Amino acid sequence: MLPKILPALVHPARRSPGSTPAHTSGDSTSRVSGEAPGRTTGHERLLAGVEHATGIPVDAATATRLGAIPETDPNAVAAALTGVLPGRFAVTGTLDRRLLFAERASQASGWTIADLSGQEHLTRSWPQWAQDRIQIATPQTWLSAGEVSEEAAQRLLRPRVLLAALYHPEWFPLPRFPLAISDLARAARSTLIGQVTLMDMQLGATLDDIRAAVDDLAPDVVGVSATFGQHDLMIELLDDLFGSPRPPLVLAGGSLTARNEGLLLKRYPDLMVARGAGEPTIADVLSHFHGDLERDQIRGIGYTGAARGGGLMIARPATRGEQSTLVRPLPSAALRTATLPNRAVTEILPELDLLDATFDHHGVAQLETSRGCTSACSFCPRSHKGKWAPGGAQDLDWILDAMRTVFDRHPGISRTLYLVDEEIIGRGDDAVPRIRAIAAALQAAGLSWESSCRIDQVVRPDRDRDWHLERAQLWRDLVEQGLRRMLFGVESGVSSILERFNKDTTSDQNALAIRTLSALGVPTRYTYITFDHLMDADELAATHAFQGRTDLLLRPLPHLSVEEIIDGIDDPQFVAAHQTGRAFYTGISYMLVSMECLSGAAYTRAVQARGLTRTARPSMGRVDAEFADWRIGACSHHAQLWIDRSFALDYTAKSLEKILNGQPRDLLHQARVTIRHAAYVVLTEMLALIDRYSAQSAGRTEALRLKGNLQAVLDGELAELTTRMATVVNAALPALPDDAQALLKAEYERWRQPQPWRLINAAEACGT
Numbered sequence: 055m056l057p058k059i060l061p062a063l064v065h066p067a068r069r070s071p072g073s074t075p076a077h078t079s080g081d082s083t084s085r086v087s088g089e090a091p092g093r094t095t096g097h098e099r100l101l102a103g104v105e106h107a108t109g110i111p112v113d114a115a116t117a118t119r120l121g122a123i124p125e126t127d128p129n130a131v132a133a134a135l136t137g138v139l140p141g142r143f144a145v146t147g148t149l150d151r152r153l154l155f156a157e158r159a160s161q162a163s164g165w166t167i168a169d170l171s172g173q174e175h176l177t178r179s180w181p182q183w184a185q186d187r188i189q190i191a192t193p194q195t196w197l198s199a200g201e202v203s204e205e206a207a208q209r210l211l212r213p214r215v216l217l218a219a220l221y222h223p224e225w226f227p228l229p230r231f232p233l234a235i236s237d238l239a240r241a242a243r244s245t246l247i248g249q250v251t252l253m254d255m256q257l258g259a260t261l262d263d264i265r266a267a268v269d270d271l272a273p274d275v276v277g278v279s280a281t282f283g284q285h286d287l288m289i290e291l292l293d294d295l296f297g298s299p300r301p302p303l304v305l306a307g308g309s310l311t312a313r314n315e316g317l318l319l320k321r322y323p324d325l326m327v328a329r330g331a332g333e334p335t336i337a338d339v340l341s342h343f344h345g346d347l348e349r350d351q352i353r354g355i356g357y358t359g360a361a362r363g364g365g366l367m368i369a370r371p372a373t374r375g376e377q378s379t380l381v382r383p384l385p386s387a388a389l390r391t392a393t394l395p396n397r398a399v400t401e402i403l404p405e406l407d408l409l410d411a412t413f414d415h416h417g418v419a420q421l422e423t424s425r426g427c428t429s430a431c432s433f434c435p436r437s438h439k440g441k442w443a444p445g446g447a448q449d450l451d452w453i454l455d456a457m458r459t460v461f462d463r464h465p466g467i468s469r470t471l472y473l474v475d476e477e478i479i480g481r482g483d484d485a486v487p488r489i490r491a492i493a494a495a496l497q498a499a500g501l502s503w504e505s506s507c508r509i510d511q512v513v514r515p516d517r518d519r520d521w522h523l524e525r526a527q528l529w530r531d532l533v534e535q536g537l538r539r540m541l542f543g544v545e546s547g548v549s550s551i552l553e554r555f556n557k558d559t560t561s562d563q564n565a566l567a568i569r570t571l572s573a574l575g576v577p578t579r580y581t582y583i584t585f586d587h588l589m590d591a592d593e594l595a596a597t598h599a600f601q602g603r604t605d606l607l608l609r610p611l612p613h614l615s616v617e618e619i620i621d622g623i624d625d626p627q628f629v630a631a632h633q634t635g636r637a638f639y640t641g642i643s644y645m646l647v648s649m650e651c652l653s654g655a656a657y658t659r660a661v662q663a664r665g666l667t668r669t670a671r672p673s674m675g676r677v678d679a680e681f682a683d684w685r686i687g688a689c690s691h692h693a694q695l696w697i698d699r700s701f702a703l704d705y706t707a708k709s710l711e712k713i714l715n716g717q718p719r720d721l722l723h724q725a726r727v728t729i730r731h732a733a734y735v736v737l738t739e740m741l742a743l744i745d746r747y748s749a750q751s752a753g754r755t756e757a758l759r760l761k762g763n764l765q766a767v768l769d770g771e772l773a774e775l776t777t778r779m780a781t782v783v784n785a786a787l788p789a790l791p792d793d794a795q796a797l798l799k800a801e802y803e804r805w806r807q808p809q810p811w812r813l814i815n816a817a818e819a820c821g822t
């Protein structure tokens with residue numbers, strides 16, 4: 055789209071009708087042209103830009119040095135240009151439209167402005183602030199001379215922005231590409247304001263490294279991203295930042311901070327908490343730095359201060375049951391500005407600065423094609439639930455191409471992309487064409503993929519046979535086109551529990567969908583909440599029975615038509631003829647998971663209404679709660695101890711499984727199934743124990759006796775598991791590449807050492 059501001063960007067003196075538009079008129083380096091024939095890669099265009107600025111050819115050593123730097127890392131490019139360019143310069147803009155601004159050598163004067171994508175300057179949506187501050191001589195070229203006002207030069211270079219993602223690597227030993235800060239980096243760079251540096255504790259950076267970077271870079275803006283379990287790291291870093299003599303502007307975001315906003319604002323009155331999609335917020339923070347916006351005009355923040363403009367103070371209800379009210383703000387009140395709905399956030403793609411480092415650390419590539427979901431699960435407090443918004447599937451080609459280039463540099467990593475959408479298919483008339491377009495783009499890029507969606511994308515009781523046939527064909531085609539695995543949050547196989555969870559699904563629907571997917575050969579993962587605070591012993595027994603069903607996972611039936619499969623899945627004879635005999639729990643990603651009472655969720659309110667909630671833990675975004683049946687509560691606690699005992703090993707096996715293919719991947723999967731099998735045995739023994747105790751409130755002696763029994767169950771099954779894991783791990787290790795082998799071996803050795811049973815307070819977000 056031609057930007058409205060374009061005429062102001064064109065230096066009138068440089069326009070000469072009849073002159074070759076591709077050339078920079080009045081240029082002393084006439085051999086350098088805006089068309090730059092033969093300059094077909096970003097690297098070649100960078101060299102052309104450098105030559106344009108210096109007026110001399112780039113020497114071979116410098117060209118080689120620049121050529122070795124990935125285009126995905128603009129800070130490394132900028133570091134390499136230091137000393138090469140004659141004056142101030144900025145490498146800015148997003149990966150697909152990277153820009154070089156460079157002051158030219160004295161004989162030429164002015165600035166070089168090079169769009170390293172090779173697209174004409176006039177095709178860029180220039181930010182509003184550039185109007186009247188940047189003038190481009192030949193906007194119909196990608197390489198032009200121009201004028202950059204002093205104020206514009208300051209904006210290109212400041213603020214210095216440091217975006218840091220916090221992690222406990224001991225809980226999550228293998229990384230995932232840090233999408234949150236990478237999305238923010240893209241949003242920030244798209245404004246052409248400032249310089250952005252990214253750091254992620256998953257990738258080897260420690261808190262001390264982040265502190266050292268703060269000392270070295272002296273950032274004007276620090277963005278900190280934290281999910282559940284990182285409150286301690288967040289507090290340590292924020293204490294440091296706000297304890298410094300001249301604190302930067304600090305923006306905290308992530309699923310944890312959105313939920314403990316009040317706590318953070320009380321402790322750090324100058325903090326800004328990002329409450330929704332961070333892209334508009336970071337862009338506004340940069341504008342705020344340059345005085346274009348007041349703080350209360352920054353979209354989607356919580357902050358402390360007197361309200362102006364759109365700020366609203368949320369008054370907490372005085373008593374339970376009373377409504378929250380909006381009241382006139384007072385000084386030092388906690389204030390909020392309006393968030394931008396997901397559907398209005400058009401850009402959800404990342405910068406790729408850290409993708410190489412992610413692969414170096416055996417991590418996985420991640421991307422999003424949509425935001426929000428079509429569900430309204432009662433246990434979920436996310437503001438975007440039920441509000442699904444597609445990203446532009448048509449915009450994926452360039453980012454997939456860029457990712458493929460990074461994959462090329464890491465041939466040992468499986469070319470698999472994790473689409474971390476909470477609901478990849480979504481809704482609406484174009485849902486099917488949209489997912490088909492995404493699959494086609496991924497296939498064209500040579501990438502396989504994994505993602506998540508709802509079970510009602512497979513089976514819907516309110517839809518007819520034709521709808522199910524169309525969906526069955528879709529699933530088959532997606533697998534054909536590279537779908538490697540799909541996660542379904544079934545969460546339960548018991549209808550009364552599904553109702554309580556507001557999943558809008560039934561046990562039968564889940565059973566039919568699991569059969570359909572397995573018969574169609576769709577590789578799946580299922581998440582399942584085994585324990586919840588409001589369940590009774592019959593529901594737990596029904597849960598155990600569903601997880602142990604052997605009539606759900608059918609053999610892949612590629613020789614049957616979709617009609618034969620859809621018509622067969624509720625026919626007992628068909629099922630008997632094709633079932634694998636494998637229990638359903640072998641397909642559950644993490645066994646024995648318990649409900650978490652997250653602050654603000656409808657489920658938590660239901661638990662509160664039963665008088666079961668206890669201490670609020672704002673640092674974790676949740677509330678402690680008793681179980682309605684004390685025996686189930688004791689089982690849930692011990693189940694969590696069981697999960698945490700093997701979490702790091704299971705997570706390592708899962709993460710390596712994600713980046714490997716073929717036999718090594720199968721062997722790692724076998725190790726995970728072995729852990730699931732042991733978990734099912736634990737659940738079976740727990741049920742037997744429950745029967746030996748009364749549901750009535752326990753006395754201390756009874757509670758201690760059950761605790762002792764449960765401890766014995768865990769100890770006994772861990773001993774069994776240790777023997778079985780020795781066999782499966784020793785079988786897997788020789789098949790793994792050296793680095794994966796070393797990782798698994800180290801984690802396995804740690805795991806097999808005697809350890810006390812303890813909780814680690816780690817939790818994963820929906821769909822991971």
Ligand code: SF4
Pocket residue numbers: 426427428429430431434435436439440476543820821
């Ligand atoms: S738990 Fe996941 S699927 Fe359910 S409402 Fe929340 S975001 Fe949506």
